[in-house]
Amino acid sequence: MIRRLYRLWPNPKLLARLWALTAAQAVLQGLLLALLIPILDAVIRPEPDVGAATPWLVLGAVGALLYAVLSVVATPVGFAASGTLAAQLRRRLMRHVSTLTLGWFTADHKARLARAVTADVGNAAHLAVTIGGPVITSTLLPATIVVVTFAVDWRMALLLCVIALVAYLALRRAARIAEITEIELERAAAGVASRAIELGQAQPVLRAAGHAEGTPQMRAALEDHRETYRDGMRRARRPFFIYTGVIMAGFVAVLALTAELLLSGRIEVATAIVLLVLAARFLEPLGNLIELIGALRALRNQIARVEELLATPTLPVPAEPVRRIAEADVEFSDVTFTYPGGDTPALKGVSLRCRAGTTTALVGPSGSGKTTVTRLIARFFDIDSGALRVGGVDVRELDPGTLLDEIAIVFQDVYLFDDTIEDNLRLARPEATWDELREAATAARLDEVIERLPAGWRTRVGEGGAQLSGGERQRVAIARAMLKRARVVLVDEASSALDPENEAAITRAIANLGADPGRTVVVIAHRPATLAAADHVVALDGGRVVEAGTREELLRAGGAFARLSSQYERARHWRIAKADR
């Protein structure tokens, strides 16, 4: 645990200092208690002689002063540690994540990242500081007392050793059972949570079906949670009971042993009293340990989540990467690729070539591998076999920065930063002149959108671009690609969620993109107009290229593409009312 915490922070000195201070305090505490031995010895006489204890009292005063100094020194160190550790770990996490491939950023991973970077790091840093102290004190203080007790009476010391050992075993068991219970409780809680989400999403359906008061499944999930909770608590209570029982039995054993030793005349009264005081101070912190296991477990879980993120491997970077490409051709030769965790390949033996200055349209049913092709070009993932070359260079040999410099991506869900339109465009080229900005906006048909916006170029687009419609956001992305002068542009055309105006504008904008003789455009096409404008059409099905050629060639061939086209045609002429009207 300590090692794991230590590894987590790039600069663990702070944590080490804090823990060293705490450990010193715990040992000092034990030693100060040991001073009670000679002091009590001096006063437990028929005639109490405080004077005889003076040297010890002086020593005690010095010790107490030292303790006070340590206390005062440790407090700001602790504060600073929890603040600095959180900041350090947050930076480390983000730096690591920024080296990960684009393919890593799934919704699930993003949610995990957000959680790790805020709650987990914050809590872990806080707990490492606040729990570290008590844990160290609760173990080192009893240990010191045991050592001291050996100097007084070996039998009592042995008894304390036995108590500590049994307590340790009971604690381990309690921790294990608590962990199992927690897992079960989390499962039940997750059940409630997902039913709650369902309740929120499917409310109209549920009400229409007469389930306004919750479905039987919802009720069952709630019942399950209650029962799991009760059951878990019942089971977790036992080891807790046992641990505390061990401590209490130890207490009674100490009382009995002291009474026996004294009454049988094997120890003096003074010794007996010292033993009682020491044993009481030994048992109390030991008993507190059980209160800490919950927090320790939480800390362990938080660390585990952060560690998991930090352990995500980055894409390998070649030792001597290629930093320039001549032409922006894209070429797949016999590429096979399976998504991490998937069992069937998303692409099987795919070969295709997109020449600079041309527009290639990818078509095929959903799941055919269109999106995978574009993702691989941008190196979201590395291929399993075959070769994928951009500008004649294997993408794995290219400097990742160089590759991304050449590429612009226009996906269906375009994310915009909560900034002005101008800033969102300038991302592509911060030093762009106004003329260049306007030119890009015009080519992307964004000019008419900007004209309509309340503050024109200075309109803020809201978080994620919420102020703009999906089609308008795509036009921003296309304008960025223009401005960036990216030589490879990957477009995932919005399938159909567009109003006529946006549809027309985007088709025009994509055509404008393809007009540059040096640019390679790869577009996942959903609209006949886009297909018509493409120089080259590649039809995919089940991860394989089934047809490739010009649109006319494929239509004549009467294969998969022709079938797909007629489906498009049918969808296009579909009317919601009956055909006879």
Added chain:
Amino acid sequence: MKRSRSQPPGLAGPGALLRLLAPIRTHLAVCAVLSCLSAAAGIVPYIAVAEMARLMLDDPAGSRTAIWTWVGVGAAGAGVWLVLFVQSSRVGHYADAAILHDLRVRIVTHLGRLPLGWFRAAGSGKVKRAMTGDLEEMHEVIAHALGQLVGATTVMVVATGYLLFVDVRMALVVLGVLLLTGIFFRVSMRSMTAHMDRLVTADARISAASVEYADGIQVVKTFGTGGRVLRRFDDAVDEHTRAFAAWVAEVRHSSAASRLFGSEMTVLAAVTAAGLALVDRGLLGVADLVAFLVVAIGLPNSILPAVTAAQGVRKGRMGAANIERLLARAPLPEPANPRTPGGHGVEFDRVSFSYDGVTNAVEEISAVCPPGRVTAIVGPSGAGKTTLASLLPRFYDVSAGSLRIGGVDVRSIPSAQLLASMSLVFQDVALLRDSVAENIRIGRPGAGDAEVREAAEAAHVHDVIEALPDGYGTLLDASGGGLSGGERQRLTIARAILSGAPIVVLDEATAALDADSESAVQEALANLTVDKTVIVIAHRLHTIAAADQILVLENGRLAEQGRHDELLVRDGLYARMWAAQEGVLA
């Protein structure tokens, strides 16, 4: 329920917690009493140690029996402590499980009465938070904080009582130390709220920056703007560090002081110094000093749990306030004199609606959608299409005017009946975590397997279902269990077909689909809409060119109305939209 509804919304403070916990008052009281007794019993072993020491100092040989008696008393105290403690925790957890369950049921029931528009605005996240996070914070209070507070208080009272009994002067020394601790603690906590606010804000900024980075990662990476966005993150982290440092700078001394005075060692030093001074002057017996060494030194530690518990209570109050606010949200009014519609025609009669009470999202719209006919709603984004359609199932109630089905105002129709009379097919498909068959059957609970299958066939999804590992018995999870968007959509259409509801509301139902799944969904829709009163929101005009009636909205108002041909002739907004779209398709 009635009581909480009469509470003004937004009421927080301890009241919400107490009110929500009212049903388990008795359990909580028992739990508190048990905690109190167990804590008192827990001190007995320490007192036994002190008393044994007294006897030993007095006359060990002569008090053999008395010494063993105290060993017995100590053992009994320990045993009683243990048993009572476990009992108190059992009662607490029992009541906790019961109240959490009851509150969840209350929340679910109440949600079932809220206007559907609330779900659209708040999202399922808010439902989830109320059902899990907020309740768990209340759980902390019931299961842990209460017992800890009562226990710590009892220990303080009983131990202080014993110490006062042993020696008043020494007891006052100990209390003095504890008082100083308390004062310094209060000082260090004084400005906590202000600093907490700043820290929470900084936390939110860190979270937002990391989410922004991850969401915009494609832009970040392909435009090499990682540095800029990371800087935003770094700034947020720096601000957090600064906020934290500011707080620390202010409380550094006070909290160091409270830590120092609250430590065992300070009590030990005070007790030893004062005690020996008194012993030296013959004013205090050694036995009394030992009593203080045994009982007083542990006191600071036994107060600590109360501090954590107090923080737990604060959080619990916030959770309770959130829950109460949700429960206090006004339900959709149910009609006092429910009426049954006399048909399936829909009539908008000068309907206006405003989300914020300031600007109207739809304004003064009048139109009649005859039964069994198709009415299309079209218009640019933001024109109010979706808003208008969502007034029909009463996602929201009209601000002015009236919306009637079969001549009856929708507000006069019991909401379950109203919803059962229409099928809603939206872009965002809501599937239940249940089997495929049940997902269809929910359209008409009680329908037989053959009917479910028939509906699936009509929705062109039967073959897809048969290909699933367990066919109709396949369990779907939240993400739809490997079904594509179009297949999920067809599943909801099968549900709608099974329900046979006479009114169908379609909102961009095929908009988010690939062309290949689109045609299958279209065929399914064709089967769904036969002889129904259809209200369809469309972006792609060709799909509704054959509609019986087209309502063209612009800025919340009805700009044009008529059939496709009529509207083209008129050469207005619709004609322009049509021309733009055909221009693309041509």
